[in-house]
Amino acid sequence: MSEKQTNIIPHAPYDLSERIVVTGIGDSNMYGVPDTGDGDLDFPYLKVFGKNIGANEIINLGIPGSTISTNDGGASPTYDSDSIRNPVVRRLEGVPKHTNIFVLQGGVNDFWLGIPLGTIEDTNTDSFYGALNSYYGTIKTRFPSARIIALTMFETDRESLSGVSKEEWVQAQIAVAEKFDIEVFDAFHHSAVTPELADMADGLHLSQADSYTFAEELTDFYNEKFESRREGI
16 A cells, blocks of 8 residues: 555545445546456446445546546647547536545546646646646535545556656646645555556556456555544544
8 A cells, every 4th residue: 555644634524424425537447448448347446446435326427538628739639629538627517416425537638648737826727737726626615525535647658748757747636636635546656556567458447457456445545544534543
């Protein structure tokens, strides 16, 4: 499990006295596109994670190909319009209001398509930083009492068309999550799901075995960050 230490900052009360509703937002790895490209995974990691923590309802808002950013250019000559890319920041109005646990994923499509990184002060969703500010900030504002986990992108074999490094991309996700007091599971640095250690036959997507592995990692992280805090450990 991650060796990264996070200072615990006071949060709004976590009220799970009612139904436990888990919502995941993201791209094809959230949705459950397999590394072979054939069909869909029977058990995407969100579904396994939700069952592990006893969720009453699991809502998967992953869409294959989705970016976080609204940028309609990028460095890719084959970049699709945002009507096809389904940017996360334009889908947040549809997030179920009864959600009390979130898993926020995405970023790899923005990365390889060459979306500008921007700066942490950005509010324009055409840059990655600006889109992250909108994504994480909107969820935190609308759901102040929810348990929220932001995921950094997985290690993949993709490179950015703009030349930005994976490390810079991941650090942006960490910095913006911390800005909004959101717990970060740094999958890039601390998950065993990588092209070298896992299946990931296409270098990008998870196999069913990989999904089980990541679900267990995510469950451990959730229990460490939320259950231990609630019990006062």
